[in-house]
Amino acid sequence: xxxxxxxxxxxxxxxxxxxxxxxxxxxxxxxxxxxxxxxxxxxxxxxxxxxxxxxxxxxxxxxxxxxxxxxxxxxxxxxxxxxxxxxxxxxxxxxxxxxxxxxxxxxxxxxxxxxxx
Amino acid sequence: xxxxxxxxxxxxxxxxxxxxxxxxxxxxxxxxxxxxxxxxxxxxxxxxxxxxxxxxxxxxxxxxxxxxxxxxxxxxxxxxxxxxxxxxxxxxxxxxxxxxxxxxxxxxxxxxx
Numbered sequence: 001x002x003x004x005x006x007x008x009x010x011x012x013x014x015x016x017x018x019x020x021x022x023x024x025x026x027x028x029x030x031x032x033x034x035x036x037x038x039x040x041x042x043x044x045x046x047x048x049x050x051x052x053x054x055x056x057x058x059x060x061x062x063x064x065x066x067x068x069x070x071x072x073x074x075x076x077x078x079x080x081x082x083x084x085x086x087x088x089x090x091x092x093x094x095x096x097x098x099x100x101x102x103x104x105x106x107x108x109x110x111x112x113x114x115x116x117x
Numbered sequence: 118x119x120x121x122x123x124x125x126x127x128x129x130x131x132x133x134x135x136x137x138x139x140x141x142x143x144x145x146x147x148x149x150x151x152x153x154x155x156x157x158x159x160x161x162x163x164x165x166x167x168x169x170x171x172x173x174x175x176x177x178x179x180x181x182x183x184x185x186x187x188x189x190x191x192x193x194x195x196x197x198x199x200x201x202x203x204x205x206x207x208x209x210x211x212x213x214x215x216x217x218x219x220x221x222x223x224x225x226x227x228x229x230x
Contacts, residue, residue, distance in 0.1 A: 006160075032215060043206065043222045044161075049215045057215065093160050097216065103168045104149040104210025106218055108161040 003027055004096050006109035013084055014117055021079045021112045023094030029074040030096035034106060035067070038091040050077045074099065084116045119144045123207050123221035130197055131229050138192040138224045140181075140207035148209040150174075150183050150190040151218070155204045164192075164205070199228045 003026040013019050023033055031052050036044040048058045048069050056069035066088075068080040077096075081088055091113050095106035124139035142150065149168045153161040165174030167183035167190065174181050179194045190207060207221040 004160075034217070041225070043220045046217060049217065051215075095161075095218075103166070104212050104216040104218065105151065105163065105166060106210075107163070108153070110160040111158075113158075 002107045004109040010113040012115045018082045023077045025075045025096045029099045031099045032097045033077040034095045036093045119219045121221035127225040129227045133196045136194040136197045140190045151208045153206045
């Protein structure tokens with residue numbers, strides 16, 4: 001149980017285009033999802049916290065107009081990288097917390113590797 | 118604020134060696150503690166967790182004990198295998214608000230046959 005999927009697993013796009021990444025909780029409801037960014041050989045950097053039906057909360061230094069997050073249902077959150085540039089190339093990972101649990105555990109998706117040419 | 122410090126890597130061991138990866142934390146209150154593992158090109162998988170002091174989390178031969186007095190959650194395994202090669206992340210959740218996870222910097226482990 002507690003499986004999180006991401007789609008696509010990798011994407012290559014041209015500079016200036018927008019890319020949408022989906023994060024789904026497959027067998028549970030997730031009122032809260034999180035989006036992380038990971039650079040090679042580094043730890044995860046939290047970008048934003050996504051709550052179902054409300055606006056996402058962004059971490060300091062993360063541009064909300066560039067990284068659009070939508071959490072329209074209890075099983076789906078999307079991250080859209082708008083007008084992507086090469087410096088946005090990274091590994092993006094989402095996670096989800098099971099609704100109603102209080103121990104802080106998050107279940108992670110397999111990640112999406114974005115390469116912007 | 119909350120923080121997690123992990124022993125710096127990379128760590129290279131021979132198969133069947135004993136493993137310890139140190140993790141200490143700074144937090145207010147009583148956080149939950151986690152070890153996650155990341156295999157190349159993949160997301161994170163929960164390895165084990167502990168939610169209160171003196172709890173021992175264990176899974177796949179790995180163990181870690183929540184030590185409040187030393188604010189530590191060291192990861193141990195008695196006999197490592199080549200398949201244990203991965204990056205290991207220690208993390209805490211402060212259980213307030215959004216219950217964000219705070220990660221350590223990760224420790225890359227390589228096991229040689």
